[in-house]
Amino acid sequence: MPNFPIGKPWQIKLINKMMSLAPDPKINDLVNREIISFGPGSGVRVFTPKNDVSEAALLFIHGGGMVIGSASQDDQRLADLAAELGITVVSVEYRLAPENPFPAPLDDCFAAWQWLGSEAQTRKINPARVVIGGQSAGGGLAASLALKIREQKGVQPAGQWLFCPMLDDRTAANRELDGVNHFVWHNKSNLVGWGSYLSQAPGLEETPKHAVPARETNLAGLPPAWIGVGDVELFYAEDVAYAKALQDAGVDCQLNVVEGGPHAFETFAADTPTAKVYLKDATSWLKEKLGV
DSSP states (O other), X not given: OOOOOOSSHHHHHHHHHHHHHSOOOOOOTTEEEEEEEEETTEEEEEEEESSOOOSOEEEEEOOSTXXXXXXXXXXXXXXXXXXXXXXXXXXXXXXXXXXXXXXXXXXXXXXXXXXXXXXXXXXXXXXXXXXXXXXXXXXXHHHHXXXXXHHHTSSOXXXXXXXXXXXXXXXXXXXXXXXXXXXXXXXXXXXXXXXXXXXXXXXXXXXXXXXXXXXXSOOTTOOOEEEEEETTSTTHHHHHXXXXXXXXXXXXXXXXXXXXXXXXXXXXXXXXXXXXXXXXXXXXXXXXXXXX
């Protein structure tokens, strides 16, 4: 599996330009897709089953190391999930670093959460039956979003659904990891991602509030979490540590470690037996938390 070449600003721009030129992916015929803009670079893509829609919903945040990607990359997967579970799925489009560093991406995710709440009555969604989730950088943003929502003291998410989440900038500061050729996302890319997002060198003593979930010292009262990660990927150690920190804080957290699983293998190798078992476990947890 190739790594994403994002060491130089022009490479980031090239990847994002190429992705922006791609047509919207075809999706399940059983689902309607709406594309709603909040402003340049931010908004939501909403997937609603045409029949038998429950009151539950998923707010999902795409990956891309904080610097590449778009919500459209998850269209097929999320449309299929909406049809399978009979739920509304809201996919977040957020502004990317380095042009839009923290707090812009998290602000966009919070705006999507607020939008979902404002639309709940119209769309017949129960705000207490909404799980937030994401993959890679999106998983990290979902964890940050849970912290931000907890601070607001309003309706809390029913759960956190985190695939290989990007949680700790201190990993990027560990130069001993640079020599390991991690599939898809290696530590040199991680250094660019975190540095672009934080607008400072990763691993410094202080980071902005809610920017780095693994730096949070108080995790009590957060929603239940499911964290999935492969044991040969860059984020393995930080994801296991975060799961343990949640558990130590009294948060119900299920950790699923896949032996030999590289970063985001559930996307790049979705048809393999290992990925199918992994996704089945993840979906079972999600169904339980959504009550579907």
